Amino acid sequence: MNTDSFALRHIGPRRSDLPEMLKTVGAESLEQLILETIPNEILLQKELTLDTAMSENEYLEHITELAAKNKVFKTYIGLGYHQSITPPVIQRNILENPGWYTAYTPYQAEIAQGRLEALLNFQTMVTDLTGMELANASLLDEATAAAEAMTLLFAVREREQKKNNASKFFVSEEILPQTLDLLKTRATPIGVELVVGNHEDFDFSSEFFGVILQYPGRTGRVHNFKDFIAKAKEAQIKVAVAADILSLVKLESPGHFGADVVVGTTQRFGIPLGYGGPHAAYFATKEEYKRSIPGRIIGVTKDTDGNRALRMALQTREQHIKRDKATSNICTAQVLLAVMAGMYAVYHGPKGLEHIASKVHNTAATLADALERLGFYQANDTYFDTIAIKTDATKIEYLSEGKEVNFYYPDNETVSISVNETTTLKDLNRIIQVFAEAFNKETLKVTELLTGNKIPKEVNRKTLFLQNEVFNTYHSETELMRYIKKLERKDLSLNHSMISLGSCTMKLNAAAEMLPLSDPQWGNMHPFVPVEQAEGYQQMLKKLENQLTEITGFAGTSLQPNSGAQGEYAGLMVIRAYHESRGEAHRNICLIPSSAHGTNPAS
Structure with missing residues (x-):
């Protein structure tokens, strides 16, 4: 052999x-x-023009050489992506464990009780932090979740709004750029008109059915949206809030202020950056909108013997509902990553998360104080983890890249710095040194964190979270390892048995293919770093595009979508745009075979 x-x-x-x-x-x-x-x-x-296949060992050498081409700098870009610490107990026992990563989508509740409990933990964590009544078992990313929030709010408009065709959706200019891009893509085909602007100037006109706000905003500022949401309610305009989940440990929950939908990403809860994903998004809303929620919800029920059991209580998956009733083409969840994020909350508990969030906030406050003492102006009067320094950004950019540090530069006069869970005192002093050196100032050294509070007192969190027993029990590595193992034993995965079901899962990935996921040279890369820092990623992605183009026989390949259903949607949008470009926008009928996959009709 x-x-x-x-x-x-x-x-x-x-x-x-x-x-x-x-x-x-x-x-x-x-x-x-x-x-x-x-x-x-x-x-x-003819034969395909592809390179000769590698052996596993050759591949591992190749992937290590490629990883070495990625330059992993200390990165403070933010914009929805922040380096976090994956607890080793979670990395070893979930991310790297075939008992978790090879299991199939949990359609059969009786052989998925472990994963369903882990997902219930995720949902509970999300409802607690967002202050909402129910959450789904995760979505693809924050931008997709925001687009799904817009679609849901459009679907649940008041009867009068539907009659008057209220089709405008207000988007705060503080929204993350990638979220705005996706909202634009999704708004056009369903007939929604986006209006982007400053929420403080919004007039609550009856032409609008909904609003989306960012909390904290793209610039780092923390706004108090309490009055805004109250006015929106009076005008029957529903409100979605895209919220940073770690900040919700310190900030009052959007649900507490009356938000209708809260979305975001759980990447900060122990999930590697991975050049932008995949990460598990969250989607939380009110009980009254449960029939319009995308994805799936894990519910608690009783089995035939009266024992507590878990099941997929609600989902928009085609096997379970009439195809024409599909509210979303998202048929799945980021289960592995949602499980990891949920376990991060289980491991740290409410006190641990409070410590992490406070440390992040204090780190930002300490940095702001130090830079102000050096003579720089910090523009954000309120913030959680992101400060904005007004200075000659080009000088900072030139020097910082030489010192292997990445900041975000929204304009030539602003340097935006987002600190994170991994930022140390040593890192702070390195940042301070960059600023001092750029302007020939004498540097200063920070030796301890300040304990300030730059969050408006009206939005300081007062409501409790993560009071459930599961979040207050497994705080040592041994306890969490045993809990993870206990859940794993309740599941069927490839390390137990053959799984004779379809392939929309990671069960077919070889161990060698999974190893790079644990490599910091791949895992710690922020998606918005200058492209020359991501040479290994760029080379791999370009090679994959070329291979897929050769195999499919097409002229080019896009790697953009995050799931098969999203790829199918992107394909329809490309075909539609092609017809429009030829002056044939009237061609708007799409044939769907009766045997088609259930995401097709929803797309």
């Missing part, structure tokens, strides 16, 4: 299996079987 062959170890069938299999189907060879089953008109007439 060729021990170097990846295919022999993983895909099969083995050469020794072929004669028996061919005899059963009545074919002389694999070639003959292919000729008999694939119509000649679509049969590939």
Whole structure:
């Protein structure tokens, strides 16, 4: 047996299996079987131009060489992505554990009780921190969740608003740029008109059905939205809030102020940056909108013996509802990452999260104080983790990259700095040194964190969170390891058994393919770093595009969508845009076979 062959170890069938299999189907060879089953008109007439396949060991050497081309600098760009610490107990026992990463989508509750409990923890964590009544088991990313919030609010408009075709959706100019891009993509086909502006100038006109706010804002400021949401309620305008989940430990929950939907990402809860994803988004709303919520909700019920049991209580998945009732084309969840984020909350508990959030806030306040003492002006009067220094940004940018530090530069006069869970005193002094050196000032050294509070007192969090027993029990590594193992034993995954179901899962990934996920050279890369710092990523992505283009026979490939359903949606949008570009916008009918996958009608 060729021990170097990846295919022999993983895909099969083995050469020794072929004669028996061919005899059963009545074919002389694999070639003959292919000729008999694939119509000649679509049969590939030439060999694919692809590189020779690597062995596992060659691949691991190759991926390590590529990783070395990524320059992982200390990065304070923020904009919805912040380096976090993955507790090793979670990395080893969930991310790197086939008992968790090979399990199939939990359709069969009786063989998925462990994962369903882990997802229930995730939902509880989200409802507690957002102050909402229910949350789903995660979505693809914050931008997708925001687009789904817009779609939900459009669907649940008041009867009068539907009659008067209220189709305007107000977007705060403080929204994250990637979220705005996706809102634009999703608004057009459903007939929603986006209006972007300053929420303080909003007139609450009856033409609007909904609003989305960012909390804290893109610039780092923390706004008090209490009065805004009250006025929106009076005008029957529903409000979605995109909120940083770690900040909600310190900030009062949007649900407390009357928000209708709260969305965001849980990446800060122990999930590697991974050049932008994947990460588990969250989506929380009110009980009255549960029939319009995207994705799935894990619910608690009783089994036939009266024992507590978990199930997928609500979902927009095509196997479970009428296709024409689908409210969203999102058919799944980021289960593995949602499980990790939920376990991060279980491990740290309310006191641990309070410590982390306070440390992040105090780090930002300490940095602001130090830079002000050096003579710089800090523009954010309120903030959680992001400060804005007014200075010659080009000088800072030139020097900081040489010192392997990345900041965000919204304009030539502003340097935005977002600190995170991993930022140390040593890092703070490195930042201070960059600013001092850029302007020939004498540097100063920070030796301890200040304990300030730059959050408006009206939005300081007063409501309790994570009071459930599960968040107050497993705070040592041994306790959490046993809890994770207890849940794992309740599940069926590939380390127990063959799973004869479809492939929209990670169950087919070999261990060698999973190893790079734990490599900081891949994991700690922020998506908005200058492109030359991500040479390894760029090379890998370009190679994958070229391989897919060769295999599919198309002219080019996009790697943008985060799931099959999103890819299908993106494809429809491309076809639609193509017709529009040729002056044929009237071509708006799409045929769907009755046998089509259930996400198709929703798309």
